Amino acid sequence: MIPELGHFALILALLVATAQTVVPLWGAHRGNAAWMAVAGPSAVAHLLLVTVSFAALTWAYVVSDFTVVNVVANSHSAKPMLYKITGVWGNHEGSMLLWILILAVFGGAVALFGGNLPPSLKARVIAIQGLIGIGFISFTIFTSNPFERVFPPPLDGQDLNPLLQDPGLAFHPPMLYLGYVGFSVAFAFAIAALLEGKVDAAWARWVRPWTLAAWVFLTGGIALGSWWAYYELGWGGWWFWDPVENVSFMPWLLGTALLHSAIVVEKRDALKVWTILLAILTFSLSLLGTFIVRSGLLTSVHAFASDPERGLYILMMLIFVIGGSLTLFAIRAPTLKPGGLFAPISREGGLVMNNLLLATATATILIGTLYPLILDSLGGGLVTVGPPFFNLTFVPLMLPLVFVMGFGPMMAWKRTDMAGVLGRLKVAAAVALVVGLATLYLQNGGPLLAALALGLAAWLFVAAFTDLAAKTKLFRAPLADSWSRARGLPRSQYGTALAHGGLAIAIAGMVGSTAWKVESISVMQPGETKDVAGYSFTFEGVERLQGPNYLSETASFTVRDGDGAFVAVMTPEKRLYPVANMPTTEAAIHTRWLADLYAVIGDKEERGEGWTVRIYYEPLVPFLWLGSLVMMLGGIVSLSDRRLRVGAPRQAKTRVPAGPAVQPAE
Known part of the structure; x- marks a missing residue:
């Protein structure tokens, strides 16, 4: 009954999202205050309905309701409660519902906290959020229903992918989605500004806190994902330029550029057209990541789905959102008046350099990520674009960016005394x-x-x-x-x-x-000692243990420094999850703050007592x-600034004049 309630609430949310889109947009076009006022209540109703739907799916996981196909495929009665809950978004259908929930949260937040927005702008922003919601809710209902029933129900579930049964991965997707979806607000503000034909300092002041909040969440999501890869996958690294890693990194780069560009709009009334384009492209890259992960184009531990039908649906939505927004941009951008002039050596000039380097770096990663997919689709065969390409192209762009960042905050607006800056x-x-x-x-x-x-x-x-x-x-x-x-x-x-x-x-x-990682791979016998980077690792043996829902082979290493002083006992594991019949590697990490000691246990010799052991010395990785x-x-402290929390000054309430929807350009 509760899953049906969740399904029904999601269908009602689709209907409300339709009203949230159509009525306020038409009201803003006609200058009808009553129709524009529908935006706020409909966004809140949309949020409440999606919350009910998400809560219903979460309840099904918590009580192990194996009449629901999604629960059967991604849960098990013996699984710890934390991973029962996180299993809700550890799959394609549930993660889409989480995406929809976060999108509704941001739309509801604009409705509840956007009281100082002009009515027409607020109506259009909330309507664009509703339009995005229509796309994702309809996609979920028609191709990815998380409430589908199975009969007769199995006695137990098939368990969640063991790689996802980890605290880092429990919180990584929500943080990442808060970043991805958060940029939808900046996108909505950009489209609303194009429809109104007006971009000014007040607009930039409204956009900045939403962009900054999304940037903070995306930073946390990427960091959590890289931390998980570091300690869970057992290869001693934290970033591999995996295509799915790349599609989370590209919105972060453009979002960083957008943050800095919006400052120029606010302070100097310049770079307006460029800032609008950045807002569109940043969210477009978030959607591109969704398509790549769920289309079946890639096989990755990060990928959720491999159904071409779903991929085609998202591709069509991608074409509509990106193509439609860029078409509107091409039509309306020329009507936006250019802002103030500035010298090349100025804070504006430094921020332009910042934007150019970030945009170029993003384009480089985009080409490297999509090139193998495009070449394969054209019959050119399978090729791999890996770390060597990205390191040789991305790193040289970042070095001048870091250099320029040192000057940026000290440079004056409009024109800078460079000699004075260099002196400081x-x-x-x-x-x-x-x-x-x-x-x-x-x-x-x-x-x-x-x-x-x-x-x-x-x-x-x-x-x-x-x-x-x-x-x-x-x-x-x-x-x-x-x-x-x-x-x-x-x-x-x-x-x-x-x-x-x-x-x-x-x-x-x-x-x-x-640059200075030390790696040792060898077969060690119990009692044997290995010296790595000035530390001695003594292999004490392997013990077999029983976990909550897995079997573990736990090794023990006694670590001493160069003087023979005791440092730590490290216990890497190999786990086997019987339900999924899948092994995982649990690295043992002992941090020395300036470096990490890192140990991984591999396979046992077929004959003998030796085990394959990998030991790493990871300098500065903490x-x-x-x-x-x-x-x-830093992002949170900036968000606490009253100027960002308050936004632009509240305008005096006046009667909304009837007339054309597109206001004259500045």
């Missing part, structure tokens, strides 16, 4: 030089590119906080005066410093773990996770 960055340049040269010395001269990247990371970190020191006159004024100035600074400036500093920390982790957290913190 002398300390950052000196620290970068020392770090680069020290790295070359300690690592016996190389690799040169890694030392350069580490020096640039130090440059960015010091430069990020040099800006705060300059604004507070730290060490140049009495401490009480500096403290007073610090308290008066907008929180968004602290958020910018944290985000840039966090990126610098993450870059250090990326560089260290890539900085990767720390930097990601600091970046997210």
